[in-house]
Amino acid sequence: MLKRAQGWAMERVGDEDSLCLDPVAHRAWIMGQEVRLPRRMFHLLYHLATHPDRTFSLTGIGSILSAEKGGYMEPNAVAVQVYRLRKTLSTYGALGWLQSVYGFGYRFTPPKTRKMS
Template sequence: MKLLIVEDEPALITSLVSYLQGQHYVCEVASTFADAQEKMLLYDYDCILLDLTLPGGDGLDLLRELQRQRKANGVIITSARNAVEDRITGLHLGADDYLPKPFYLPELSARVAALVRRRHYNGSNLIQAHALTVDVLARTASVAEKPLTLTRTEFDLLLLLLANQGRVIAKGAIAEHLSGDAAEQFDTYETVYAHVKNLKRKLTEVGAADYIRTVYGIGYRFEPGAAA
């Protein structure tokens, strides 16, 4: 799962990135209004943690821009601006939640997880696709009750595919989702090919069908209709 942290306090940024990466999230950071606007419009995120008071602009204007562009990113406002009017405006502009500063990092993580469940997995921790069962919270997977041993990146790739069942995901989108800003350092998608190949192999080894289909020249699609 990929997050964008829009925040300008260096100490808080360090704490957020350290904690959330420990919770298996890929984290990108934008510390100014302009940086946040560029990232939010160019890329997709499972959740954006949005401070309202930013160098160069107001976070509520970023929400307005997301609304104009019909971007479907989940948004949790994290702000010291505790006015009721700001909360109401933010929620009307499409924010999913509002967590006033100061907050506890475990509570923030729980709210992020809840938002991701609501938006991608119908509010459940368990995802079922024929013989495949994935527990999002426990980060475990099995096929017909046979455990599926995955690396962190392979599990994140599986979640991405499951959240977009039936839709083609471009190789570039997969690379950016799994690696965040680091994806721009690579000229090829060899890492994506390797992760997909390993995930397909591990699924097959425990008896799963060929759920992951290659769309040549574009990317990959998870076919929920494939039967084991």
């Protein structure tokens, strides 16, 4: 498990009121509710949360998702992962946190909190 976590800061991000991610315990809270996320989706959300307001291309997100296996992800597979993450976020009241940036990719913009990295 530690091999898979290489490259992660391995520290908790955010607060439990809006978004909190604990990579050691593999636990996530969105708007105060604990959410069970698949490994790839958790990894993607953690990376985006540690880089808020930064825009990532589909290729960049594919690199993030396939980094632990050293492989390549097709753009359609990346788009599906982003769609699923966006759907999960909206289910828990975080609609609009994962935004499309026309002609480039996606940007994660959670509400501003004092603990967000």
